[in-house]
Structures are given as C-alpha cells and as structure tokens.
Amino acid sequence: MLETVQLMDDSDRATAHEELRRDIALRERRPEGPPYTGQCHNCDAPLPPPMRWCDPDCRTDWSARQ
Ligand SMILES: [Zn+2]
Known part of the structure; x- marks a missing residue:
C-alpha cells in the first residue's frame, strides 16, 4: 500500500484522494435518503x-x- 502511494505523483495522489472522498460521501449519504x-x-x-x-x-x- 505504501509502495503504491510512493509511485504516484502528486496529481495522481490528489485525484485518488478526491475519488475516495466522493465514494465515501456517496456511500454515507445513500442510506439516509435524498441528495443535497x-x-x-x-x-x-x-x-x-x-x-x-x-x-x-x-x-x-x-x-x-x-
Ligand atoms: Zn424545511
């Protein structure tokens, strides 16, 4: 896991982080009802x-x- 992160440049890391945050946000929101x-x-x-x-x-x- 650490080796994978080190191979990524800063923009890759930022993109992956944004996608992870979006996934988490969607997952947390879905059971609770309608979107914002x-x-x-x-x-x-x-x-x-x-x-x-x-x-x-x-x-x-x-x-x-x-
Ligand atoms: Zn109201």
Missing part, C-alpha cells in the same frame, strides 16, 4: 451543504410523506 439539493426537501428553504432539511421537524414531515 440546496433546499429543504420539506419546505424548500435554501440550506448550506450538506443539510437537506432545516430541522428534525422538516425531516420528520418529509419522511412521513415517503
């Missing part, structure tokens, strides 16, 4: 990433409709 869209899934209020609902009440309301 910039808005609350319940009331469409604008939200900063990675929030998908304004608060637990909005999430509960949204879940009840699924």
Whole structure:
C-alpha cells in the first residue's frame, strides 16, 4: 500500500484522494435518503451543504410523506 502511494505523483495522489472522498460521501449519504439539493426537501428553504432539511421537524414531515 505504501509502495503504491510512493509511485504516484502528486496529481495522481490528489485525484485518488478526491475519488475516495466522493465514494465515501456517496456511500454515507445513500442510506439516509435524498441528495443535497440546496433546499429543504420539506419546505424548500435554501440550506448550506450538506443539510437537506432545516430541522428534525422538516425531516420528520418529509419522511412521513415517503
Ligand atoms: Zn424545511
């Protein structure tokens, strides 16, 4: 594992790291429901990433409709 990393140049290492982070993010997000869209899934209020609902009440309301 260490030998493989040492053979890669900095750009390869950065790319691999980005892909790993994206994989982890996707894997962690999938079981929890919808992707981040910039808005609350319940009331469409604008939200900063990675929030998908304004608060637990909005999430509960949204879940009840699924
Ligand atoms: Zn909301």
